[in-house]
Amino acid sequence: MAANNNSDPILDEGGEGGVKHEAVGEAGEGKGGGGAAATQAPAAMLPRSGSRPQLDLSGAAIHGNLEDRNPTILLPNQSDDISHLALDIGGSLIKLVYFSRHAEHSSEDKRKLSTKRRLGMLNGGRRSYPVLGGRLHFVKFETGKLNECLDFISSKQLHRGGVDSPSWRSGAQPDNIVIKATGGGAFKYADLFKERLGVSLEKEDEMDCLVAGANFLLKSIRHEAFTHMDGQKEYVQIDQNDLFPFLLVNVGSGVSIIKVDGHGKFQRVSGTNVGGGTYWGLGRLMTKCKSFDELLELSQRGDNSTIDMLVGDIYGGLDYSKIGLSASTIASSFGKTISDDKELSDYRPEDISLSLLRMISYNIGQISYLNALRYGLKRIFFGGFFIRGHAYTMDTISFAVNFWSKGEAKAMFLRHEGFLGALGAFMSYEKHGLDDLRIHHLVERFPMGAPYISWMEKFVQKGTQITAPVPVGFPVTTGMGGFERPTAKGDILRSDASAALNVGVLHLVPTLDVFPLLEDPKMYEPNTIDLDLNEYKYWFKILSDHLPDLVDKAVASEGGTDDAKRRGDAFAHAFSAHLARLMEEPAAYGKFGLANLLELREECLREFQFVDAYVSIKQRENEASLAVLPDLLMELDSMNEEARLLALIEGVLAANIFDWGSRACIDDFDMFKKRMLADKKGQPYKRALLFVDNSGADVVLGMIPLARELLRNGTEVVLVANSLPALNDVTANELPGIVAEAAKHCGILRKAAEAGGLIFDAMAGIQDDLKDEPVSVPLMVVENGCGSPCIDFRQVSSELAAAAKDADLLILEGMGRSLHTNLNARFKCDTLKLAMVKNQRLAEKLFNGNIYDCICKFEPVHLT
Ligand SMILES: Nc1ncnc2c1ncn2[C@@H]1O[C@H](COP(=O)(O)OP(=O)(O)O)[C@@H](O)[C@H]1O
Numbered sequence: 075m076a077a078n079n080n081s082d083p084i085l086d087e088g089g090e091g092g093v094k095h096e097a098v099g100e101a102g103e104g105k106g107g108g109g110a111a112a113t114q115a116p117a118a119m120l121p122r123s124g125s126r127p128q129l130d131l132s133g134a135a136i137h138g139n140l141e142d143r144n145p146t147i148l149l150p151n152q153s154d155d156i157s158h159l160a161l162d163i164g165g166s167l168i169k170l171v172y173f174s175r176h177a178e179h180s181s182e183d184k185r186k187l188s189t190k191r192r193l194g195m196l197n198g199g200r201r202s203y204p205v206l207g208g209r210l211h212f213v214k215f216e217t218g219k220l221n222e223c224l225d226f227i228s229s230k231q232l233h234r235g236g237v238d239s240p241s242w243r244s245g246a247q248p249d250n251i252v253i254k255a256t257g258g259g260a261f262k263y264a265d266l267f268k269e270r271l272g273v274s275l276e277k278e279d280e281m282d283c284l285v286a287g288a289n290f291l292l293k294s295i296r297h298e299a300f301t302h303m304d305g306q307k308e309y310v311q312i313d314q315n316d317l318f319p320f321l322l323v324n325v326g327s328g329v330s331i332i333k334v335d336g337h338g339k340f341q342r343v344s345g346t347n348v349g350g351g352t353y354w355g356l357g358r359l360m361t362k363c364k365s366f367d368e369l370l371e372l373s374q375r376g377d378n379s380t381i382d383m384l385v386g387d388i389y390g391g392l393d394y395s396k397i398g399l400s401a402s403t404i405a406s407s408f409g410k411t412i413s414d415d416k417e418l419s420d421y422r423p424e425d426i427s428l429s430l431l432r433m434i435s436y437n438i439g440q441i442s443y444l445n446a447l448r449y450g451l452k453r454i455f456f457g458g459f460f461i462r463g464h465a466y467t468m469d470t471i472s473f474a475v476n477f478w479s480k481g482e483a484k485a486m487f488l489r490h491e492g493f494l495g496a497l498g499a500f501m502s503y504e505k506h507g508l509d510d511l512r513i514h515h516l517v518e519r520f521p522m523g524a525p526y527i528s529w530m531e532k533f534v535q536k537g538t539q540i541t542a543p544v545p546v547g548f549p550v551t552t553g554m555g556g557f558e559r560p561t562a563k564g565d566i567l568r569s570d571a572s573a574a575l576n577v578g579v580l581h582l583v584p585t586l587d588v589f590p591l592l593e594d595p596k597m598y599e600p601n602t603i604d605l606d607l608n609e610y611k612y613w614f615k616i617l618s619d620h621l622p623d624l625v626d627k628a629v630a631s632e633g634g635t636d637d638a639k640r641r642g643d644a645f646a647h648a649f650s651a652h653l654a655r656l657m658e659e660p661a662a663y664g665k666f667g668l669a670n671l672l673e674l675r676e677e678c679l680r681e682f683q684f685v686d687a688y689v690s691i692k693q694r695e696n697e698a699s700l701a702v703l704p705d706l707l708m709e710l711d712s713m714n715e716e717a718r719l720l721a722l723i724e725g726v727l728a729a730n731i732f733d734w735g736s737r738a739c740i741d742d743f744d745m746f747k748k749r750m751l752a753d754k755k756g757q758p759y760k761r762a763l764l765f766v767d768n769s770g771a772d773v774v775l776g777m778i779p780l781a782r783e784l785l786r787n788g789t790e791v792v793l794v795a796n797s798l799p800a801l802n803d804v805t806a807n808e809l810p811g812i813v814a815e816a817a818k819h820c821g822i823l824r825k826a827a828e829a830g831g832l833i834f835d836a837m838a839g840i841q842d843d844l845k846d847e848p849v850s851v852p853l854m855v856v857e858n859g860c861g862s863p864c865i866d867f868r869q870v871s872s873e874l875a876a877a878a879k880d881a882d883l884l885i886l887e888g889m890g891r892s893l894h895t896n897l898n899a900r901f902k903c904d905t906l907k908l909a910m911v912k913n914q915r916l917a918e919k920l921f922n923g924n925i926y927d928c929i930c931k932f933e934p935v936h937l938t
């Protein structure tokens with residue numbers, strides 16, 4: 075009986091019950107290292123190019139000030155190709171968007187090529203996707219510190235990538251580099267750019283760019299727009315077919331108000347000179363603050379009633395209810411200062427800042443509402459860096475829009491708030507081929523800015539401080555236009571340098587596709603359970619508790635060197651900071667489910683260059699399982715068909731689900747058996763996709779024997795495995811080696827693996843028992859496009875999407891892929907979901923069951 079041997083401590087609950095599935099531990103003891111080519115070197119190829127760049131660190135050096143929080147690192151020898159820089163130089167801030175694409179990894183292995191050929195993906199060598207993978211970065215500088223921006227561009231050589239001509243690569247200075255730029259500074263500073271960087275700025279109209287940027291974000295980025303009311307952030311999924319018209323309000327230094335009717339179809343209908351520059355300018359004069367953030371921070375401890383004249387001040391403490399004004403409504407911003415015989419210095423800077431913020435935000439909300447009313451628009455999107463992801467600002471604007479429109483119009487905000495113009499300028503490049511980008515091509519990551527080189531210690535020291543969460547005060551409304559001051563005391567704003575912008579790096583992975591067998595991609599939600607605060611707390615604890623063990627494994631996987639230890643520390647800091655940030659604001663990184671949380675951890679490991687924390691554990695368990703495989707196959711072959719199918723499913727589930735005390739909380743085995751045995755009567759499945767999970771017994775003694783049974787029935791089998799390592803999951807890179815080993819013991823597997831291109835060389839020294847076997851259907855391996863223990867079917871590899879075309883059976887195995895995600899997902903073909911519930915809380919919540927219950931959920935398509 076196969077057991078789910080590898081405890082994956084996260085998908086397991088750990089602790090409780092104490093069952094650690096160690097079935098193969100003993101069997102493996104005697105085997106000794108041995109040369110089984112069970113796993114290949116994990117670093118040989120990381121197929122999901124978008125997930126992590128392959129950096130050439132040789133010759134790396136810090137450029138600029140070592141004390142900087144994010145010093146620029148020069149990597150002179152890395153092959154990443156920076157291309158397409160675009161700028162928005164505004165009255166207050168310079169926004170940069172740049173795209174770095176990495177050189178194509180041409181080392182497609184034989185397995186991939188043969189799979190692609192088989193799946194019809196090699197059509198005359200033409201790429202089926204528009205552009206190379208890469209990443210989109212967002213950076214900003216103060217316009218007053220233009221020199222820092224120029225240094226940044228120059229140190230990263232961002233301006234050179236825009237040229238297609240290879241001349242600069244040979245060291246020659248290109249003479250006519252052109253960079254797209256928008257905002258007033260594109261005019262004002264054109265000469266300086268020419269002088270300092272030798273580049274010409276090609277000016278793009280600011281309004282065109284704002285609209286193009288907003289449309290791009292609303293079309294291509296998941297969870298871009300959100301509402302913010304009474305301290306609650308809620309993401310809004312915009313229906314592409316119902317996007318226009320809307321009002322776009324960009325609150326930069328000044329405010330532009332634009333009615334948008336379509337792509338490139340818009341009209342600037344209004345504006346106001348009372349905007350972000352007004353708040354910052356007046357605030358600086360009146361409070362002596364040194365930075366915008368300091369001013370905003372002050373407001374969080376302010377009480378504006380010492381400065382603003384309230385309705386109650388005029389009406390002797392009473393509401394003016396006849397016209398709907400409560401006593402606490404601001405009647406006149408700064409109105410109290412006229413009657414007082416006070417100097418500026420008699421007022422608290424905190425109170426001044428809050429009065430200013432309320433005055434300006436409220437005014438912007440009101441003017442926006444009036445324009446929405448003027449054109450009959452219901453949706454208003456607010457952009458510009460004045461918003462700065464600040465809860466109180468957003469609440470004030472939302473309150474104004476809601477109050478004046480009596481709930482008819484809705485204020486929405488954008489995560490990439492300040493980058494609309496820069497993104498628009500970026501989109502205006504003709505040749506980047508990104509216009510065609512679809513939502514599934516983009517994966518957003520939230521790196522902590524992992525230092526690759528010597529200042530790791532600095533990061534460890536500063537990591538927590540840099541990224542520590544800071545509570546942001548939530549206001550309380552008082553109804554009737556009244557609005558309380560913020561309740562939080564003594565808070566500081568989250569640093570701008572980390573995740574404060576609420577935007578990550580956008581990874582462009584053109585090889586990703588929507589899984590074609592999803593019944594309804596629009597309605598599909600991968601996560602089974604919503605992560606509310608309680609769920610967060612629970613997972614936060616599990617992930618935190620498990621962190622030291624993971625760090626140990628990760629450090630050991632890199633040879634336990636000092637460097638690995640430092641990186642391990644840094645990883646722990648960074649991941650803890652992510653967790654703390656999410657605990658404080660679960661919606662900080664967009665709508666986040668458990669799948670995203672688990673993936674974040676894997677990404678964080680990768681960011682600190684831990685390629686595969688479980689590599690040796692996986693190898694050991696694979697070898698141990700392969701050693702017992704021949705016995706298992708023999709035992710299976712001695713059974714009749716019915717008993718064998720049961721044993722196979724039990725093998726996958728790694729527990730005796732039917733007679734061992736533990737119940738199957740969902741048990742559709744009989745239904746599945748009926749369908750499978752009916753195969754014999756001439757209708758076998760044509761192609762089955764088996765989504766594998768853990769290394770070791772799980773895949774070797776569970777999924778491979780099941781695959782063999784399907785092959786025996788004449789069903790083509792595609793083993794679908796992770797593109798990148800995650801926990802102890804087997805990867806698509808490792809699987810062919812494992813299959814080849816298994817095939818040494820089995821003619822069916824061997825013929826099928828040969829037919830599927832998994833085994834190329836005639837394997838010498840193996841007894842030839844294949845002479846009488848009929849020609850086999852193929853066994854293939856494809857990567858799923860993920861580096862996570864879960865799977866989001868909206869973003870899978872193009873290989874998998876191609877393999878799915880002829881599939882009529884899906885088998886999803888393991889908690890990550892069939893419980894945490896996809897339990898409720900519906901597909902266009904028969905689906906079998908197999909998992910042991912290794913988590914008490916989940917068992918109770920989902921099935922009213924118990925830890926180690928199993929699910930065997932069969933969803934035949936003809937019944938739905
Ligand atoms: N770090 C910052 N420095 C200066 N202003 C900031 C900062 N962060 C947010 N702001 C606010 O954002 C405004 C600038 O927004 P932005 O959209 O960049 O406009 P612009 O294009 O005019 O520079 C400033 O006037 C200020 O109110």
Ligand SMILES: CC(C)(COP(=O)(O)O)[C@@H](O)C(=O)NCCC(=O)O
Binds near residue numbers: 325326327345346
């Ligand atoms: C002149 C501007 C377009 C410049 O853009 P900004 O740098 O403020 O982002 C903007 O400041 C603005 O729209 N001001 C408002 C002018 C008015 O309509 O009253």
Ligand SMILES: [Mn+2]
Binds near residue numbers: 165495
């Ligand atoms: Mn601007």
